[in-house]
Amino acid sequence: MKLWPVIPLLAVVSHIAMAAGDVETGKQIAMQGNNQGATACVACHGANGQGNASAGFPRLAGLNAAYLGKQLRDYRNGSRDNPTMNPIAAALDDVASRDVAAYYAGLDPVGDSTKRKESASGRTLALRGDWDNTIPACVSCHGPGGRGVAPAFPALAGQHASYIKAQLQAWRAGKRRNDANELMKVVAERMSDEQIQAVADYFAAAPVQPDTGAEQ
Numbered sequence: 001m002k003l004w005p006v007i008p009l010l011a012v013v014s015h016i017a018m019a020a021g022d023v024e025t026g027k028q029i030a031m032q033g034n035n036q037g038a039t040a041c042v043a044c045h046g047a048n049g050q051g052n053a054s055a056g057f058p059r060l061a062g063l064n065a066a067y068l069g070k071q072l073r074d075y076r077n078g079s080r081d082n083p084t085m086n087p088i089a090a091a092l093d094d095v096a097s098r099d100v101a102a103y104y105a106g107l108d109p110v111g112d113s114t115k116r117k118e119s120a121s122g123r124t125l126a127l128r129g130d131w132d133n134t135i136p137a138c139v140s141c142h143g144p145g146g147r148g149v150a151p152a153f154p155a156l157a158g159q160h161a162s163y164i165k166a167q168l169q170a171w172r173a174g175k176r177r178n179d180a181n182e183l184m185k186v187v188a189e190r191m192s193d194e195q196i197q198a199v200a201d202y203f204a205a206a207p208v209q210p211d212t213g214a215e216q
Ligand code: HEC
Pocket: 029, 030, 033, 038, 039, 040, 041, 042, 043, 044, 045, 056, 057, 058, 059, 060, 063, 068, 071, 072, 081, 082, 084, 085, 088, 100, 154, 166
């Protein structure tokens, strides 16, 4: 497996590592929203943070807290663009973002329960890459089995296929642009539609595991 030089990236993202958030306050925001204009997260991300495959709402449960906190900040400052999440994140300050991230990071990861066929081509791409097209193995950054490597590389295992696919398409089209050093852009823009579908199916069906990495 080819390893990527992740040290400079970790230096870039290390400033996002935040103090541990208050899980109880985070839970309250998730359940009820806040009076600054954030709606209850559970309405879309599910009662247990499991997301919603058919609606394309990502699973948040068990994702790394620093990764979640970065996404909320990116939605707030507009570097990640989404008409649903931008106004919600704008209603969460740093402390509220940290708290709600800590709450979701602490929930048991729930995988995508949609039954799907094992995708052999998706598996090859995920585990070995496609070197004819200069696509590295996804697991070289996202960790063994796509379990995630804190704090920079989110878990893909058990994430909804619809959501994984939408994110890869967004990067390919230049619509998601919040990846440090354009690490995902250069991967996604080399992928075909078939490869995007296959790898999304593969990771959605992969067993969820706690992510690797020293920090939570
Ligand atoms: C009306 C539905 C809705 C509500 C309510 C909602 N979200 Fe989201 N959320 C979405 C959608 C849709 C996406 C995917 C957007 C995209 O493609 O960037 C998303 C994405 C996210 C992501 C990015 C996940 C990842 O893996 O990168 C985070 C973090 C998040 N939401 C947190 C929250 C929090 C915290 C709340 C409550 C304060 C909340 N959301 C409320 C619909 C919602």
